[in-house]
Amino acid sequence: MSDILNLRTRLLFCLCAALVIGACARDSTIAVPEMARFTLQHDGLEREYFVFLPSAYDGEQQYPVVFFLHGYGGSATGTEAEVTNGLTRYAEEYGYVAVFPQGTWFMSEGAPGERWEVTSWNHISDAFDRGPEGPICKPDADVFPCPPECGNCGQCGWASCNDDAGFLKKLAAHIGREYAVNERRTYISGFSNGAMMAHRMACEASELFAAAALVGGRVEPGFECTPAVPLPLLQINGGEDEIVPFDGRVSASGYFYSSTATTAAFWNFGAECASDTQTWMSPTIEEQVVSCTIACGGSKRESIDCVWPDGDHRWPGTRGVRGSNGYCVTDLQAASMPEQTICVEPDYRQDVWGSRLLFEFFDKHRGEEK
Secondary structure, eight states: OHHHHHHHHHHTTTGGGOOOOGGGGGTSOOOOOOEEEEEEEETTEEEEEEEEOOTTOOSSSOEEEEEEEOOTTOOHHHIIIIISSOTHHHHHHHTOEEEEEOOEEEEEEOSTTOEEEEEEOOOSTTOOSEETTEESBOTTOOOOOOOGGGSOOTTTOOSOOSOHHHHHHHHHHHHHHHSOEEEEEEEEEEETHHHHHHHHHHHHTGGGOSEEEEESOOOOTTOOOOOSSOOOEEEEEETTOSSSOTTSOOOTTSBOOOOHHHHHHHHTTTOGGGGOOEEEOOGGGTTSOOEEEEESTTSTTOEEEEEETTOOSSOTTSOTTSOSSOOOBOTTTTTTSTTSOBOOOOOTTSOOHHHHHHHHHHHHOOOOOO
């Protein structure tokens, strides 16, 4: 229980500033407990992760837990601070333990004299130029730095080749032992490359999760999948996203990604309800310009597909001036990623509808006995 002892010590300094929840939370000054940093050995590597405990956490009652995966080039703390503008604010409001794992990274030379920390997740099991349905990028696609553990990535390879699936499974088991969490209410989500990894995990380890949410990311054609245990799915994407286009068109850098419609079809493969899509609405987005459809509504395999027409490759509901991929770290992670810039502090006064929609979706799907 060492994680709990360290983290609860940090929380003692924050409990007096608990979040005001409900309607007041949308326009009040909000103080949120801090995250804490931990490491876990896996496959010969020291892997880093961060844990947030809501101020009400007492170690007795079981809390739902969400795993959130950062995007390509981003960091665990940068995603929380800049990509989502404070996702822990909603974990505090809704009463969730939140876990932010860090993908592996390496230093790469960019422009002359420029070095940057390249982070990624192994979301398609070391596939490089081709997948089950052919090439996964155009012959003239942009070439991204190849992670050293991969060897030769060819034209299309850019994601890690480390055992990220094994790390995340091990981490989920570790969190279950260390914290008072409800294993029936374990969720996974991510942004961009993190969403791609969340997609893979929800299929390969569907028995671990109650629902999955993918924001701004899907796997390449041929890697779509169907969870062995039916799971609800939420997808949220920007209509003007050219990095990972929602409709399956080639990306601005020359890469192919599955459309949200195809992703949903594979998710519900074989179900009669998969092709019966209907318009869907939530109170959270009633005043937003967002278009959503639902298939298999009310079932274990409910699939919601939301498109934010004016959104690009950034977290839904955040302002365009903020970082979209979390190319930064907070002070908590600065020692382990020293060449990253320090993040802008989250503005908790801003209500981010994408984050609220995420937790409302999770709250609706509470899992069943495993």
